[in-house]
Amino acid sequence: MDHTEAMREILAKRGYSIRQLADKVGVTNVSLGRTIRRENAPLSVIAKYLNALGYQVAFVPSGANLPDGSYLLEEGDEQ
Numbered sequence: 001m002d003h004t005e006a007m008r009e010i011l012a013k014r015g016y017s018i019r020q021l022a023d024k025v026g027v028t029n030v031s032l033g034r035t036i037r038r039e040n041a042p043l044s045v046i047a048k049y050l051n052a053l054g055y056q057v058a059f060v061p062s063g064a065n066l067p068d069g070s071y072l073l074e075e076g077d078e079q
Contacts, residue, residue, distance in 0.1 A: 003046060006071040007036045014053050025052050 011021060018036070022029040025048060032049065035041050047057045066072060 003073055004037055010053050
């Protein structure tokens with residue numbers, strides 16, 4: 001799964017539209033949408049958006065058990 005897919009799933013799970021999240025984090029919906037779709041979106045920006053949705057970015061060892069509701073981004077999944 002890539003970060004764009006994960007963000008879209010999290011938005012849906014949390015009941016947010018891109019516009020609602022944009023309002024919450026203080027950016028335009030166009031800017032947020034572009035950032036979510038960017039292949040090389042800055043991790044700090046993605047982390048800010050995820051934090052607003054109740055998620056956090058964590059670095060875990062390969063093969064570690066992840067809690068339910070986690071999203072695993074695999075190398076090479078970015079299009």
